[in-house]
Amino acid sequence: MALKRKRALAEEKRVFNPQWECDYFVMETSTHCMVCLICSHIVKTVKSDNAKQHFRRHVSHPYANLKGECRKKCVKNLKKRVRQQTSCMSAFVKSQNVCCEASYRVAYHLGVAGKPYTDGELFKKCLLDVVKCIHPGKETDYSSVPLSRVTIQRRQHDISLQLKDTLQTKINSQESLFALAVDESTDINDSAQLLIFVRCLSSSFELCEDLLSMETLATRTRGEDIFNAVKNACFRSELDLRNLRGICTDGAPAMTGNQQGFVTRFAEYICKEHGNNDLINLHCIIHQEALCVKSVTLNTILKDVNGIIIFIRANALHHRQFRELLTSSETSAEDILYHSSVRWLSQGETSRRVLLLRKEIIEFYSLKKNHCPLLDAKFLISLAFLVDFLTHVNFLNQSLQGKATTVCLVYKKVQDFRDKCILFKIHLQQRYFFHFPQVLALVDSKEAQSDEIPIDHFSNVLDGLLHEFTVRFKDFKKISQTTRLVAYPHLVDTESAPLHLQMELVELKNNVQLVKKFKDEENLLETWKGACEYPKLQDLARKTLVLFGSTYMCEAAFSKSKVPKEQIPNQAIRQQSGVRIADNDVK
Known part of the structure; x- marks a missing residue:
């Protein structure tokens, strides 16, 4: 015989009786509970017996002996006091939320500008002086915005973590391809910093560029050391290296050495462990120029x-x-x-x-x-x-x-x-x-x-x-035919294109509207995004457009990271947060 299931409390659909206010000095809350007007105790279950049982604790209280209109007036005043307290608390919470948001916005802008954390305190002083001049008497509304050095540091770290989580979600989404730009530099304290930027291109041609990781090379900067640092960064970010299409470096021997270079080691690793043979190695075109x-x-x-x-x-x-x-x-x-x-x-x-x-x-x-x-x-x-x-x-x-x-x-x-x-x-x-x-x-x-x-x-x-x-x-000459096919497909001789692309290329050349976009040299990402009728050509374009052509992102980030790590504890993490925010366009 099957046991009868016990009914859940939510299924009872209990309703508060207004008469209980005068009888037991309780009122209903916004969360469908009861609160005692005498001691502010919360009675979770809306039930007459529960209200009555709790009221027995206050039988000796002066309010319990009131009767008639006096009792009703007392209940009314107590309800009014409880509502005022609740309203004040709600306003305080709302005010705190607004101040917290303002604090995050200031921290973000300081990070984008590459300013030190202490500038938050200076900004607050300037803000209060401006308010004092324009809206006298309202300084207290702005003085509660937390902008101390520690707060700004914590806010920027939170923003950085959020940006990193968003980046990982985009990279690890289905059918997304990505490429890496890797560069190493030495700061004023002779500490070797390795910056790893990632560019991700989704199946809908949505491009995303951001800092993947900032690694510190403790001693040497050999190809083996760079390889281990990049491999660990990819592992921590849970990247699917089967979708990696290219790596761009500054062309240093430690990066591109034929036997012990980072790129050689990494190409062998992803080929052996992940079955990826499509890795394209590019030497930064700005360095070459x-x-x-x-x-x-x-x-x-x-x-x-x-x-x-x-x-x-x-x-x-x-x-x-x-x-x-x-x-x-x-x-x-x-x-x-x-x-x-x-x-x-x-x-x-x-x-x-x-x-x-x-x-x-x-x-x-x-x-x-x-x-x-x-x-x-x-x-x-x-x-x-x-x-x-x-x-x-x-x-x-x-x-x-x-x-x-x-x-x-x-x-x-x-x-x-x-x-x-x-x-x-x-x-x-x-x-x-x-x-x-x-x-x-x-x-x-x-x-x-x-x-x-x-x-x-x-x-x-x-x-x-x-x-x-x-x-x-x-x-770049090795992939020049591919880049020309992606940028100017209407000018490529059909017979010179790969066999599996020739049929789609013929159809594309007869598409007057699409050819006009290529002739006008409009945004290639937007142009290929609308070329859904040619899936093979579109896939080739995605594999090509995801590649980094230079390490400009790394060089720009190095120029922004001016503070030596040893000056402040945990500066390595904070510096990475600052670089990630400074190179991100999210508002």
Whole structure:
């Protein structure tokens, strides 16, 4: 015989009787319980016997002896007091929630700006002063916002954990592909930091870029050490390495060594353990471009330019006198700059400043009774060419930077620059200096004669650069046919495409609307997202667009992490939180 199931309390659907308020000094709460008006005790079960049993504890209380209207009036006043207490508590909780949200928002903005935690306290002082001026008397409404150093640190850590959980959810979602960008750098305390960024592309072409992990290499930075650090980071994040499509590094031997390099080890590991043979290794295209330029830059001219800068800036008295000279001459040009070989773009700017301030520099050298290299016409022409040359190079470098850039776009820009160099060479040989405005300005101002310009020497510089561009970028050349098929499928010869893609490629070329989007060079992600009729081509596009073309994200993050880990306990975790927030666009 089956036992009868005991009825649950919720199934009884008990209803509070208003008469119990006067009889037992209880009232119903918003949670469908009863609260005693005398002692504030909560009676969970709405039942007459329970209310009566509890009221027996207060039979000796003065309220229990009241009768008639006095009893009703007393119950009314007690109910009013309980409601006021509840209302005050609710308002307090609501106020605390608002203050807590405000605290998180301030912590987020401080993290994005890379500001220290203590700036929260300064912000609060400024906020209270602003409120005091605009809304006097309401300072107390804002003084309860928690913005102490410890609070801001905790808030940023919470935000970082939330961003990390969201990132892992996107990466580990079904059919999502991802790629890694790995770079290592040493901070001011000689501590080796390894940044691992991940780019994830879902089946619906939703792109996500964020910091996967920030690892500290305790001692050595060999390929084995980097391999273990990256493998552990992937394991902690529970990444499915079967969906990994590419790794982008800075090309250092520890990263790309043929036998002991990180990429070689990692490729062997995911092939053996996860059956993934599709890993694409790319050397950061910005690093390669910088190496090309470094190998052909006019080193003799740069050495003399740096000599001029050091003569003025290395001596504090000389620098003050030179700035006074600039002020007296009422020139609009800014002060002369130091050149740093670490900062690739500084070469062009420092050379440009020297060229623009050449009259003031010559005058300053004359006051110091020193010979100035700028008095030499050949040197001046070479400097003008160097400034124009580096202007074009720096424009290319800056165009390769940025988040969410695709390998198709960055490699196209490198190819475009190579074609421009060919055009520059042709124009130089024709003594046509339209693309070299500083050289043209010297000719127009009669500071140099057109016949004095060493065309052959400058052409050899461009030849050297073209040779470097031919030798390098081999990794991008290997996937150039694929990137062209993804970026410009309407221009690819159908017979040159892989056999399994040719039928879809024919259909795509006949799709007028889709071809127009490719011709207009619209967002490739959005374009391929709408190309659902061509699943094989769409899958190829997803595997290509997910790749990192550079380690720009790592380099940008290194520049933002300025605080040494040893200054504050647990700074390694806090620094990682700051980098994750600073590189995230979530508001």
